[in-house]
Amino acid sequence: MQVDIVTPERVLFSEKEISMVTVPGIEGQMGILDQHLPVVTFLKPGVINVEKNENKYFFTTGGVVDFKDNALSILCQEVFDIKDLSNEKINELKDRASNKIKDQDSTDHDLFIANTMIDELNLLQSK
């Protein structure tokens, strides 16, 4: 299937003939195989895994996934190739999430996203 990972600024990844992609869906990890049913879902912060000969990993802070006609579009506000993700960047993202947790106006949803983000980033750092 065709896989595109797009941000408002650019197309980060675009390749054909990918057999499987794992995305951090808001209701749990979700593996999308070739010829999946059309689906639209939200992402929570986490790692996107694109399976090729050599697996590729991306970290996203959230986004939308749309699968149709054997083409998977992943739209993210922010997404990073794990290889390019420096420790400073991780800490910056963590700070942003913890600020969100302290913010009085944050909704339950915001809190959930922020907490997930910190957990996922900690997991990344420990690897």
Place this chain on the structure above:
Amino acid sequence: MPSLKDLRNRITSVKSTQKITKAMKMVAAAKLRKAQESAEKGRAYSEKMNLIINNLKNSITDINSAPKLLAGTGKDEVHLCIVMTADRGLCGGFNTNICKKAREYFKQILKNNKKLKIITVGSKGADQLRRGFKDYIIERISYKNLKNISVNEASEITSKVITMFNKEEFDVCTIFYNKFKSVISQEPQAQQIIPVESQEVTQKENVEDVQYEFEPEENEILEHLLPQNITTQIFKAFLENAASEQGSRMSAMDNATRNAGDLIDKLTINYNRSRQAVITKELIEIISGAESL
């Protein structure tokens, strides 16, 4: 009749102006390439986003239960207009065209006895609209000091707009910007972002009856997606505007350089003629002086 010295001064001054416009053109051309690239790269995202929203909209059976951002408040009383212009001048008709388009729209609204609220983005638009619509401008936003406009600025505007919408301070929101078509042509656009305009579905075949699986429910997805969509649209407008501004400046400066060249040619001819005239006059004076002796 200007003296030779006057003409010489004018030629030098036009020459230095030409140097400036030429330099500005070069700078604009370099910036244009970058801006155009990012505008084209950004299009993929906003197009996909639009498609998803359209698909969602089509799969919603009961429009009344849909989020207000999609369906609207049901009224059409207060219009919020976001006019996006540049922070700098000297770019041909770029700012004027947007303001002209906006003014026409404003007049239409006021004629129908509806309320008008204006947010200007970019200082040039604020300056132009101050004449005539000063009382309607509720906020002026300018990112003059920022080198690059990122998604953060767009989401800042979005959150302002959404807070206003939730307080029911307006019913319809429209953004004005220039769409980049080519270096020589930019089209001023008025795009309604709240409620989401039901677009003529051009890709009808694509939409037909794909049965989507939604996770979570449609409405919940929409509730989160719609604010994001507004950010995307505003960001797209920023990118298109940036490319248009540079394109417009480039062609304006190109024209100015050419005009300066023409003027220099004309002045040089004038200068040479007067120089010759002076020489001839002196000769005649000498000859007639010698004859009278």
